[in-house]
Amino acid sequence: MTNDPEDHSFSEGQGFDDPYEGFDIDPPELTVDTDEVDPVDSHAVADLLDEENVASDSVDAATLVDVGLDYIRINRHEQATEALERAARYADDERVEQEAWINKGVAHAELEEYDAAIGSYREAINLADDSEHAATAETNLAYALWEFGRTEEALEHAERAVELDPRFGQAWYNRGFFLNERGLAEEALNAFDNAIRLGYRSADLLEEKAIALEHLGEDERAEEVAEQAEEMRSENEQELLDDRLQE
Numbered sequence: 001m002t003n004d005p006e007d008h009s010f011s012e013g014q015g016f017d018d019p020y021e022g023f024d025i026d027p028p029e030l031t032v033d034t035d036e037v038d039p040v041d042s043h044a045v046a047d048l049l050d051e052e053n054v055a056s057d058s059v060d061a062a063t064l065v066d067v068g069l070d071y072i073r074i075n076r077h078e079q080a081t082e083a084l085e086r087a088a089r090y091a092d093d094e095r096v097e098q099e100a101w102i103n104k105g106v107a108h109a110e111l112e113e114y115d116a117a118i119g120s121y122r123e124a125i126n127l128a129d130d131s132e133h134a135a136t137a138e139t140n141l142a143y144a145l146w147e148f149g150r151t152e153e154a155l156e157h158a159e160r161a162v163e164l165d166p167r168f169g170q171a172w173y174n175r176g177f178f179l180n181e182r183g184l185a186e187e188a189l190n191a192f193d194n195a196i197r198l199g200y201r202s203a204d205l206l207e208e209k210a211i212a213l214e215h216l217g218e219d220e221r222a223e224e225v226a227e228q229a230e231e232m233r234s235e236n237e238q239e240l241l242d243d244r245l246q247e
Helices: 044-048 061-073 077-090 094-110 114-127 134-147 151-164 169-181 185-197 203-215 219-246
Strands: none
Touching (some): 061 077, 061 094, 077 094, 094 114, 114 134, 134 151, 151 169, 169 185, 169 203
């Protein structure tokens, strides 16, 4: 498993209308007295966005989630965590609040702040452990726990993700990865095959599947799958290079 952004599951934000006109995370009612606040103070907005100063009904939490997602997409993860925490704080819709906590966890994970990521995912799960976002929270929590060195807990949450949503391909991949780590190759192989059947396919998955096959003594199949993984990784790298050349 790598720290590639593909390891994380993002909720689907609402996006922006076309044409894109930019965004502003401040409520329109929020004004700053420059006689009292240094305009270059990086904490000024965060301090002003307080429940005592801004009415909760003046903050569009769903829009703030979209802002946080856009920050993640442009690799401004610290700003993403701030926007998403505000979204969670002001959300009056449990679904929006849960989405905000999950994506805040993703941003922390991108910063390798796994303890904070774990906390965010747990907040999301505590809100509703059987909602449409719960499986995403569980599988992301499993990944963060593994990165934090808590591998046994990681498998438990990977199992929980599959229970919540048996059609969630990435959850099956995570489950297979943790089973592979514990030497349970046959169970891991079944999990990888389930992930592929559900449409989840990546170079990392194929590499892990090759490891499981090798442990089961199926060396010829393992070699074939490893070659597929290498081909897919090369194709992905070429596509990335082509995209950069077109920019």
